[in-house]
Amino acid sequence: MDINTITILAYMVSAVLFIFGLKMLSKATTAVRGNLVSSLGMLIAIVATLIHAGMDYQWIIVGVLIGGIVGTVAALRVPMTSMPEFVALFNGTGGLASMLVGWSEYYHFYHKIGPYTVGTAGIDAGGPNVVNIIAIYLAVLIGGVTFTGSCIAYAKLAGKMNTKPILFSGQQVVNGLILVAVIVCGAVFIYDPEASLAQLLFYVAVVVSLVLGVMVTIPIGGADMPVVISLLNSYSGLAACAAGFVIDNTVLIVSGSLVGASGIVLTTIMCKAMNRSLANVLFSGFGSSEGATGAGGGGPQGEAKAISAEDAYYVLEAASSVVFVPGYGMAVAQAQHVVRELGELLEENGAEVKYAVHPVAGRMPGHMNVLLAEANVPYEQLVEMDDINPVIESIDVAIVIGANDVVNPAARDDPDSAIAGMPIINVDHARSCFVLKRSMRSGFAGVENPLFFKENTRMLFGDAKESITAIVNEFKGA
């Protein structure tokens, strides 16, 4: 058995380990082991590649050292609240890596440098076939879009860029032209990749794909980020998959498609949780036009009733069931630890405490769950939207922490609302509801929230962390 057969068999083992790893990731009890299994698969794939005949290690070591150190330090230092932008960046590096693999293979092939790996399987048949060439183009295209798209997503999530959708007149025309350029470059390139025109168009395609990544991400606003991150996650997998077709490598194709499929599943779940189609998320520039959405029903009017931390304490002290509804604001205020502390005090006081998490609360799928887990909130106290809504009427106090659109009754009651039809947590049906908020500003969608004006709603203005701390101190002082 020669060394390359061993390599291929090892790839098979690592593909199986990836599959088992992902399967185990889907249960809380086996998830930690699942991740380890998957990393073992990765180790096997890397070692199997390194023993490949004719490898030269000097530059590999440089690359692995740089990437390993950057990745390790970043992973150990990132706070849980920054997880969305962190994952966005990782999508980007994955895409860039696949893009560079495609680029590098084409470079080797075009300049006839060394034994290029493109079309390894077809070497006997005389070099790369048309699928390899198409794959080079796709790896560069998808990888490039993933890279710059993720950079924009990162900038928006990290607050380095305005999270409002960026729209300009003629945007559709520009995007259309980019699309035409992608197709024309691709057709010429694939027709004869060895022509000098093809090489030129290849570099045009590199630039165009990078521009395209920016163009498709800037019209998407902050609260739609869960969808975008999921989608970019899927792209990064598909880019790896394309790179696999470049070098006829099964383990790249299998793992790339697993990631691609997983990203698409998450994207679908996120879209469903907002009752919107993917096309609507990607192209509508949702939340950019306050005039259009606000004017719809004339907007709910009335006076919001404020409450002090002290009064909130008296109500909570008498409550026998309390549910927390966290949103992005809790992440911004880093309030998860003090929220858990309040939850414990309430429990000691005899109240039943739950945390209701909306599927799109926060800026990425599962964002709130990670934060609550970090703060050691017991697993049994986390409930999903569909489980809390049927019993919400028996809840004494619902405390909304930095969430807005996901508890906006307009989504349920007002068919003209911009977010009509989006499933919400019905906190307005609870006996009373506290909303922790910094100001009366409307949510991301730019839609007024009638919840604030309801009879049983009290507004606790201020930074969520400070407000909760004040209530906690009231409890301790009592």
Place this chain on the structure above:
Amino acid sequence: MEMLLLLFTFVLSIFLGFELISKVPSQLHTPLMSGSNAISGISIVGALLASGLGEPKDPIAITLGVIAVACASINVFGGYLVTHRMLEMFRHKEGGK
């Protein structure tokens, strides 16, 4: 024929991916995403081949290869580590109280 087999593998893997992931509960969505991010670092295999095979003398080829390896390594190392960190927190709660 080789190519058709690869396409075959691709299509089956996509379906397998759908089956595997559609069962993940929403609490685990974030770790799932960072975990699958780590898996997409599998392009390190392509990057290793690109930068390790042949005589590495051409500066452009070297640059492309090294950046590709570095980016993919960020995904592999960072992705698995951060996923582990997150999942450890999920586990704490269950044993803890």
